[in-house]
Amino acid sequence: MNTPAFRSLHAPPRAALALCLALALPGAALAQDAPAAAAERVAAPPVLARMLRSTDAAETTQKLLTTAGARPLDTREAKLDLVVGVTTSKIWNPATSRYDTVELRSYQSPGTNPAIPFVAPTVVTAPGETVRIALKNDLKPEPDCAQPSINTPHCFNSTNLHSHGLWVSPTGNSDNVLLTLRPGVSFEYEYNLPADHPSGTFWYHPHLHGSTALQVSSGMAGALIVRGERLPSPLRNGDLDTLLREASNQPIPERLVMFQQVAYACRDGAGNIKTAPDGRWICDPKDVGRIDNYADQFGFGTWKKSGRYTSVNGVVLPTFTGLQAGRLERWRLLHAGVRDTVNLQLRELRSRSAVPAGLAGKALETWVEKNCTGPVLSQFEVASDGLTHGRMIEKRENVLQPGYRSDVLVAFPKPGRYCVIDAAAPASASVTQAAEDRQLLGFAEVTGLGEQIDTRALILRQLSASAERNMPADVLARVLADLRDGLKLSAFAPHRDIAEKDVVGTQKLEFNITKADEYQIDGKSYAPNQARDLVLGRTEEWHLTSLVGGHPFHIHVNPFQVAAIYDPSGKDVSETGEKDDPQYAGLRNTWKDTLFVKQGYRVVVRTRYERYIGEYVLHCHILDHEDRGMMQNVRMLVPDGKGGGILPGHQH
Template sequence: MDRTLDTAPGAARTPVRRTALASALLILALPPAVAAQDDAPRELEQPVMARMLRSGDQAKPLLALTPAGAQPVDTREALLDLRIALTRSKIWNPKSQRYDEVELRSYQSPGTHPDTPFVAPTIVTAPGETVRIRLDNQLPKQPDCTPKDINVPHCFNSTNLHSHGLWVSPTGNSDNVLLTLKPGVAFEYEYNLPADHPSGTYWYHPHLHGSTALQVSSGMAGAMLVRGNRLPAVGRNGDLDTLLRDADGAAMPERVLLFQQVAYACRDQDNKIKVEKNAAGDTIAWVCEPGDLGGIEGYDQFGFAPGATVDTWVQSGRHTSINGDVLPTFNGLVAGRIERWRMLHAGVRDTINLQLRELRPSHPSPEGLSGAALDNWVARNCTGPVVPQFEVATDGLTRARVAEKNENVLQPGYRSDALVVFPKAGQYCVIDAAAVASASITNAAEDRQLLGIADVAAGGGAPIAQLRPYVTERLVAAAESRMPADLRAGIVAALRDGLRLDAFVPHRDIAQSELTGEQTLEFNIDTDKTPNVYMVDGHAYDPGKSRDLVLGNVEEWKLSSARGGHPFHIHVNPFQVVRVLNPKGVDVSVSGDPNDSQYAQMQGTWKDTVFVKFGYTVFVRTRYQRYIGEYVLHCHILEHEDQGMMQNVRVLVPDGEGGGIGKSHH
């Protein structure tokens, strides 16, 4: 059936087709809709834009900022209503070649797409703006659900909200993840973005200890884009957005790609997950039969089942979705046109090794294939040259130098902004390429998995033989036409010198001489206990204890893991990667390991999440700036967090005291 997208009240309702867009922000005047059929191609569409009410225009809801980066109104406030509810919809299952009916917790807002309701709207804001989110928890009420052990997953219908990566206060009604919003409670969050907030790609999701993984895996996640129009100036770096434009000033086309891993399951009368087994009795996939209703209602849907040697995500046979679609087709691509891909890993635990490869001509259709058969199809047909990704930002923060990547390893919580240009018309595979066991969260070698197909139309020019010089010249042309006259020559010279972006990095490097102290942190899992105990520094999460830090200090952190690999994430202040030592003590943050590229070109980058491999030591530096208060650090394998792999952090005023009434430094 056709679907429509509301504009302002009284405006015509515009039919919309589920198709990929040249820009993540073009949501009006789209082609007519087509009938939704189970066998129809699933065309990738951008997440809907949050319809935000901005001060100065109270009479009607406004769309988010334009691609050109329009300035917020005078009072610089934006309001979004966001409701949480149980939502029934469907998810494509390649194995059964039909849609599975599901009921999952989801964010709902004006304009929520009925076909992909498990993708939250994209919020667009700007430095200096205040974003108010009215969060209304309309999930069913639950009886008292708090267990004796806080690290046992619980209270699946209680929630809160985290603005992942934003540099805002962690207290009060700002990015406060220590709040609990029970069913029936509505609460207004207020994110006051400072005027010097970095532009970039961020995201938001629930963060209540005990229910985080279950809710995020349901699809409760959305992109949050901070757009900036600050040109570089003497003594101040500028926003990358001002460079990523055509010579005539038009914003570079872009796509938001939200990767999710919705681990839904159907259960039998004994409340056990329905599975398909092979002749040997091994589970090869989770099963939902016609009439079943899939859901996410237990932590047996995450991690390793008792006695299992395969991670439940691998065992489930579920597919990573992109913007709510499984195995979609990327349309609207044109050969020779550079696009900015804003990629967000909003999944719970599976590593994504994103690779773009030319598809072999005269290939058989992958329709109807799944599991090993689909992996074999990829191995036989996705054999053409790799299309490199030119990464310009990690975790929303502009890199000092563009990183050319043939594969882009994304761990949960990571974001990667990359410039992508296809050299010629044709079809390309978007794949989650094979990864060695040590590079993967599941700690097992993973097969290739097809994520989608990119259809690239002819651009009118000859095929591009060398993409790096092509990208360089386009950025140079933009700099020559857009950058301030007194800085233009230096910016152009930096671009020609290995695609350096010095004038756009949001934070100063942290030198050894600036350090005032150090911190150490070790992840571990005690597997000798049942259930396993998930720990930071030898202790499971205790909300009554905290790691005390002092405002104004600058410290180096030594991160390690005693069992498995874990993505380290800390709220509020980002960090700069200094070095990564492998088990032999060799720094792999420049060239990477021979069989694992994930640390390559990471030295010096600013991030808020970094993977800590078993046997490796990751050194990062950070400044405790602007904000005091209590927040958290944790593993971003979210069921690890829910089960204890988290620690409170308390930033104190500069004398190390003043931690609150009755509290002092300890």
């Protein structure tokens, strides 16, 4: 964790260097034929994007005239070149103990890790900065990619870009997901982060209706981290980054942990997916796996049937290294998969257990049950979807739905080897509505002294000491009192609570899948010429339900605060959670941009429509559901002064 490459993740976005660089970190070794040792597969963080910043340039034509003469003008801009192309690499297959060759649509930029080119670079920025991403679509032309219905997946080589969770404009060349970039087209996106933008963990991925799931499943996704240096004051809250510091006043060590579900398949001469006798997908040594067909590579139960493994930073069954017993770390968890739930759990591995080799399916599940038997470690969640909580939420298991981010503080109590597992989730907790198999995600190698530690006490002690060193005198007492009162973080939450009395309107939304296999919101499949009208400046309450299946609700631009989650009996489970499913526990009053809506439940959230007008979308974040019609346009109107709204540019 102390390597220069890892520390570079903490570098401020405006460092005075010629370029903001990060060295390519060691990833999976690309063995050709021989089985690879587990030590080759390290859960290294994705490379940092090489971004040119205005303050970095040796020469600049922009000058600010002052009384002392002309000096360079800091435009607070960061620029990144990003190319969408096809890359060839390898993914470890535990079932065969060898690498499968894959050819995937990927983001490429200067510094992309050649060993794992399908993992996009991590963009690091700050409030008040403008991020320019020059996106070039270098995929092959598709002369005729039209479909009889817009909700039939199509145009797999056309794309665009979405900055998931950023609080920026949805129009023009900002976070505009209604744009289409055909092969051969270049386009520069411009994200103007306001000065009061929350710091946190966000991400980016394609969002063109019809091709989103296929491209994200191919690995087109990257983390986007907003770092903040704002200290709290009596008049405003600050950035959690200023509190999460060690005794040396360096940031607490971080790990970016990005989960992806790359559903590649190899085909026979007739175009059918090759399968083993048990039905799982297989690739022969000279085959090339691809993601090229919605009909048989996506849909209900497909991921489980495939036998593929959730990767961590592009590596299957990696080892987490550099961990020290009793040392607090911040893990930025990002579910960048398409459809299947991840239930993260950390458990000590039984001593003298051999690392499994050649096990898959039920055999590997049985191995996990017999060997990953230590106590479940607590994860203390400090933020979800990039937004700091008002208090930490202690979790023994962390249920992540597609699109979720979870920032957690973890500490391993003693040295040894630990299992990082996707624990079995009950049917009600899963997007597939079936109990998920427990699946090993990797191992954590922990060194250090054998002294047992209490993680909650460690967090209180370390963060209190950090507050004593760093917090201003006029907020110090408040910060310390909050920490002692159940690890509260009220001085760092980015948004004010929304009280019931503040609500002036109600919106209702219902997910459904019909017997005719139509994917709908409010009884209709996606129609680009229809929109839900909202009025800027209002505060409203949304009631979210699902008739068939569970669906992660995601809305662009404005996040929301959880008010209540009612189970089918009418009980609010947003604080206590449920006996067989922990995912709703502690969610009351938290802020999110993506939230799972179970079948038969009623989820109540509140949101403010602030600052940005224009048209954007809400949808289910099971991305093949979105591509097939489970999406709706949102049109934010300008107030008309009479309690209603008018379209921008229209004179009434």
